[in-house]
Amino acid sequence: MLTVDGLTAAYGSFTAVADVRLEIADGEVLALLGPSGSGKSTLLRSIAGLDPPAAGTVRWDGADLANVPVHRRGFGLVFQDGQLFPHRDVAGNIAFGLRMHGTPKVEQQSRVRELLELVGLAGYERRKVTGLSGGEAQRVALARALAPRPRLLLLDEPLSGLDAELRELLALDLASVLRRAKITTLLVTHDQEEAFTLADRLAVLDHGRIQQVGDVLDVWRRPVDERVARFLGVTTVLAGEAVDGRVTCALGSARVPWALDGPVSLGLRPHALRVAESGVEGEVLSRVHRRDHVRLTVRPGSGPSTVDAVATMAAGVQPGERVRLALDPDGLAVIGR
Numbered sequence: 001m002l003t004v005d006g007l008t009a010a011y012g013s014f015t016a017v018a019d020v021r022l023e024i025a026d027g028e029v030l031a032l033l034g035p036s037g038s039g040k041s042t043l044l045r046s047i048a049g050l051d052p053p054a055a056g057t058v059r060w061d062g063a064d065l066a067n068v069p070v071h072r073r074g075f076g077l078v079f080q081d082g083q084l085f086p087h088r089d090v091a092g093n094i095a096f097g098l099r100m101h102g103t104p105k106v107e108q109q110s111r112v113r114e115l116l117e118l119v120g121l122a123g124y125e126r127r128k129v130t131g132l133s134g135g136e137a138q139r140v141a142l143a144r145a146l147a148p149r150p151r152l153l154l155l156d157e158p159l160s161g162l163d164a165e166l167r168e169l170l171a172l173d174l175a176s177v178l179r180r181a182k183i184t185t186l187l188v189t190h191d192q193e194e195a196f197t198l199a200d201r202l203a204v205l206d207h208g209r210i211q212q213v214g215d216v217l218d219v220w221r222r223p224v225d226e227r228v229a230r231f232l233g234v235t236t237v238l239a240g241e242a243v244d245g246r247v248t249c250a251l252g253s254a255r256v257p258w259a260l261d262g263p264v265s266l267g268l269r270p271h272a273l274r275v276a277e278s279g280v281e282g283e284v285l286s287r288v289h290r291r292d293h294v295r296l297t298v299r300p301g302s303g304p305s306t307v308d309a310v311a312t313m314a315a316g317v318q319p320g321e322r323v324r325l326a327l328d329p330d331g332l333a334v335i336g337r
């Protein structure tokens with residue numbers, strides 16, 4: 001188990017990470033999510049031992065790692081651009097850590113084969129890494145990090161250099177690799193989709209401080225404050241009232257079993273409002289095509305002056321038309337409670 005306690009990291013007089021407390025249980029995947037510049041990479045580098053922290057401790061199963069250098073921590077690292085060794089072939093890259101550990105050659109070869117299968121690149125042993133696609137190179141980087149059976153895998157935006165479609169595909173593959181092999185992982189990302197696909201728990205970092213840690217779904221449904229809610233996709237915040245697991249607000253009502261009775265601050269993501277047969281009426285102000293739906297801006301007859309909403313492409317809704325919007329609980333967050 002990884003335990004980070006009171007960790008503070010600074011660049012000169014600038015504190016990039018302040019007093020971070022985190023735990024990652026064995027076999028758990030924790031995603032560290034936060035806006036650009038929030039300190040995610042700095043925190044990961046401190047945990048890896050690449051940069052010594054200004055204060056605080058990093059422990060593994062209770063043992064302080066302060067005097068343990070990077071290569072002795074038993075951690076595997078993957079960065080955005082895999083940083084493969086260009087003069088070695090695929091097998092040579094994957095076997096690197098094994099060679100360092102003095103693993104016998106035959107064992108190295110079978111481990112390389114096993115890992116190439118795991119990352120979906122069986123038969124790639126003798127390929128030059130300079131001829132690999134971005135997605136293939138990241139798979140090799142992952143295989144290289146996993147080869148010495150690290151006790152913790154540290155992934156820093158491992159998919160963000162890839163195009164959207166490949167990123168989604170690789171995120172699903174990576175999720176299955178981590179689950180199957182039960183690999184304890186800290187994933188740094190600014191991409192919510194990626195965090196959701198891969199992680200069991202989520203830590204939201206902002207201005208170098210952890211704002212919230214919890215199970216992915218719980219953080220998604222119950223962000224601690226409006227800033228975290230907005231970072232997690234909420235675009236409209238309005239007051240509501242919860243009674244027996246049902247929330248009512250100016251835009252309608254919906255079953256929200258995780259809301260406690262009483263006044264609530266309700267966060268709406270765009271898909272919390274869907275064009276439907278019944279619901280609050282409004283005028284469509286604009287529309288944008290997304291990959292699998294249409295995103296609208298609507299001026300509703302009650303409540304906020306404008307809201308985001310979604311429609312199916314088949315609905316063919318145009319600006320100027322009047323529509324009805326129904327609340328979808330999947331897009332709702334209850335902020336702060």
Ligand SMILES: Nc1ncnc2c1ncn2[C@@H]1O[C@H](COP(=O)(O)OP(=O)(O)OP(=O)(O)O)[C@@H](O)[C@H]1O
Pocket residue numbers: 011014016034035036037038039040041042043190
């Ligand atoms: N080598 C450095 N020297 C000085 N300041 C730095 C250095 N590296 C990072 N910083 C600053 O520390 C803060 C945190 O940076 P960090 O790279 O950890 O953020 P991040 O959340 O990983 O951002 P991104 O998602 O953009 O990679 C930023 O304000 C950044 O400008």
